[in-house]
Amino acid sequence: MKLNPATQKKQKLRLSLEGQTYTGKTLSALLVSYGLAKDWSKTAIIDTEHHSASFYNWLGPFNTIQISAPYRTEKYIDAIDLCESAGIEVIIVDSISPEWVxxxxxxxxxCSTPGSRAQKRNNAFPQHHAFMSYLLESTAHIITTVRVSGSRLEQDLAYRHNFHAVVSLDQNQEASVVKDRTGILKGECPCKLSLEIGSKLLQWCNQGEDPVSPALQGQIDSCRNHEELQRLMISLDMEDMSLMSAFTRRRLELDGIVSFRQIDNSGPKHPPMTVV
Structure with missing residues (x-):
């Protein structure tokens, strides 16, 4: 433990869009994603809404992964892994509400776990915490959508803690700020989300120092197996969550899934898929 000067580091965006039906959550997420990635083939939607994302294929050749019931957390995690292994730069999870409700x-x-309330919590909530950690540690920008029914948010309210920014969309598809650590949205909202706003959010993400020094990146790259990678992680101050993406990338490389230094992002990496 030591005192360090406060410095901003480059990072991946965590943005959530909340709203009722027909408030434009999916379209807004797609527009912001293009501002972040500048290439539709680098965007993927994890679609829990019965192929609804495909209605926007006129925007460009983005990727989709379909998730159907039962909406277990491991399905979401598998889908995120698939996106990362394909070199996707922006992952839209549309929506994270089924993961909760x-x-x-x-x-x-x-509700289906027998026993006391404590036993029920111990069986259910660690899965949710693992899912939220996966969103936080992803190597990609993450945009989620959350359904609102009446005044009720269809997700654990504490999820907002993990995000840089949370906005609420109304029936005119205009966004208002719920939370904004970037300072970008406070200056723009109320507004309709757009690729221009996505570009401004990208500039914010790219400000500051590289999260991983060249020397540390060399140590990570030199790890030859998961055991060496784990030992290196234990030796570091992993309170800095910006380091997690570098370790996640190396883990995927060790698994033989992808080499991020050689990946070709010139086009879609796979047809629309269904995680069953």
Whole structure:
């Protein structure tokens, strides 16, 4: 433990869009994603909404992964892994509501677990925490959508803690700020989200120092197996979550899934897929 000067580091965006039906969550997420990636083939939507994302294929050749019930957390995690292994730069999770309230989601697991409330919590909530950690540690920019029913948010309210910015969309598809650590959205909202706003958010993400020094990156790259990678992680101050993406990239490389230094992002890496 030591005192360090406060410095901003380059990072990947964590943005969430909340709203009722027909507030433009999916379209808004796609527009922001293009401002972040500048290439539709580098965007993927994890679609839990019965292929609804495909209605926007006129925008460009973005990728989709379909998730259907039961909405277990491991399905989301597998889909995120698939996106990362394909070199996707912006992952849109549309929506994270079924993970909480859907069939097979966290509340379903809680209610179906026999025993006391403590036993129910111990069975259900660690899965949710693992999912949120996966969103936080992803090597890609993450945009999520969350459904609102009446005044009720269809997700654990504490999820907002993990995000740089959270906005609420109204029936005119205009965004208002719920939370904004970037300072960008506070200056723009109320507004309709756009690729221009995505570009401004990208500039914010790219400000500051590289999260991983060249020397540390060399140590990470030199790890020849998971055991060496784990030992290196233990030796470091992993309170700095910006380091996690570098370790995640190396883990994927060790698994033989992808080499991020050689990946070709000139086009879609796979047809639309269904995680079952």
């Amino acid at each position: 859907g069939e097979g989601g966290i509340l379903d697991v809680y």
